Amino acid sequence: MPANVLAVLTAPDxxxxxxxPFRFVDPDGAVLQVRDLAATRGDGVFETMGVGAGRAQAVDAHLARLARSAAMLxxxxxDEAAWRAATVAVAERLAEHAEAFVKLVYTRGVEGTGRPTGWVLGSPSPDHAAARTTGIDVVVLDRGLAHDSAAELPWLLQGAKTLSYAVNMAALREAKRRGADDALFVSSDGFLLEGPTSNLLLRRGDRLLTPATSLGILAGTTQAEAFEFGRAQGLTVAYEVLTREALDEADALWLLSSVRNAAPVRAVDGVARPVDAEFTARLNAHLLARRA
Known part of the structure; x- marks a missing residue:
């Protein structure tokens, strides 16, 4: 069974x-040119989606978000058809893995050529069982921007899924230094945003809530699917502008992402939070079974 599968798009735009539209290549071979702006400036966008039984999940939503991010940059x-074909083909080669993922990368290409670069890499997923069941510890970190800065500062590309992830990775390292598993960003004026690689989901009574995307956060495909699940369970769902205090008032919290899925938050800044194991198990079962 292949450990990694790589398809390079011959015409990504x-x-x-x-x-x-694409060709399979050796994932351990030389593929990316060192002058590609992905490597030299992080100038590009990406998407990551889960794969179950050889089928990529939420393909439509991820391709739509790839296009939105590309437009922002x-x-x-x-070329949606080319990306879809490569994604489906890579996912099919991972059918023997219980869980896998594909990562789509779209860059401005080799500097000076005017031709973009694109590839789809598929790999088996890490084991996220512990995070999905026992939960994760989270620390709150200040992103350093006001909650309403996205409209005023469009060049910061808030809400685009770009390759420039150095800050996100630094936030995860800071969380580890503080003895936590993950981080949650807040704005400089105290409003909840998102995790470095995830979206926040809260339950308050019979309502599921997530921070509004107007705050410059990435619209989550897994979060959107969680809302669909919540509606089917008779819950009300809403995007809201939420303050830091909402974490303390919530009945349960999760960080959502395409590969880890729903990780219940068991502590925030060292303070224990309730974990709804039964709802979490049903939500994760739904997310693992989703299709394009």
Whole structure:
């Protein structure tokens, strides 16, 4: 069974369509040129989606978000058909893995060429069983921007899933230094945002809540699916502007992402929080079974 599968798109944008949209290559071979702006400046966007039984999950939602992120960076419009074909083909080669993921990367390409670069890498998923069941400890970190800065500062690309993830990774390292598993960003004026690689979900009574995407956070595909699940359970769902105090008032908290799925938060800044194991198990079962 393959450990990694790599497909390189021959024409990742609509302007360069070809009869062969992608080709499989050796994932351990030399593929990326050192002058590619992905490597030199992090100038590109990406998506990561789960794979179950050889089928990529939430493909439509992820491809739509890839296009939105590309537009925010003024990248050429991605060729949806080519990306879909490569994604499906890579996922199919991972069918023997119980859980896997595919990562789509779209860059501005080699500097000076004007031709974008794209590839889809598939790999088996790490074991997230502990995070999904016993939960995770989270620390709250200040992102350093006011909650309403996204509209005023569009060049910061808030809400785009870009390759420039150094700050996100630094936040995760800081969480580890503080003895936690993950982090949750708040704005400089005290409003809840998102995790470095996740969205926040809260339950308060019969309501599921998540911070509003107007705050410059990434619209979550897994969060959207969690809302669909909540509606089917008779819960009310809403995007809201939430203060830090909402964490203390919530009946349960989760961080949501495409590969880890729903990780219940068992502590915030060292203070224990209730974990709804039964709801979490049903939510994760739903997320693991989702399809395109």
């Amino acid at each position: 609509v302007g360069g369509r070809t009869s062969e 003024e990248l050429p419009e991605p």
